[in-house]
Amino acid sequence: MNDHHPxxxxxxxxxxxxxxWQNPERFFESRSEIAAELRRxxxxxxxxxxxxxxxQFDQWRx
Numbered sequence: 001m002n003d004h005h006p007x008x009x010x011x012x013x014x015x016x017x018x019x020x021w022q023n024p025e026r027f028f029e030s031r032s033e034i035a036a037e038l039r040r041x042x043x044x045x046x047x048x049x050x051x052x053x054x055x056q057f058d059q060w061r062x
Contacts, residue, residue, distance in 0.1 A: 006041055010034055 013034055020026040 006037070010037055010041075 013030070017027065017030055017034070
């Protein structure tokens, strides 16, 4: 798998994912974007299978 493969790029983004103490919302936004991209890739690989919708994590945030 080369570095330009979508999964490799997502793996790099996950590896860099850290809480941002200056902007705490950024972590959750980035995590949601990565999850959405993974769901999109899963749909493309298996178009007949239902991919679950994102769960809402807002209930755990203050």
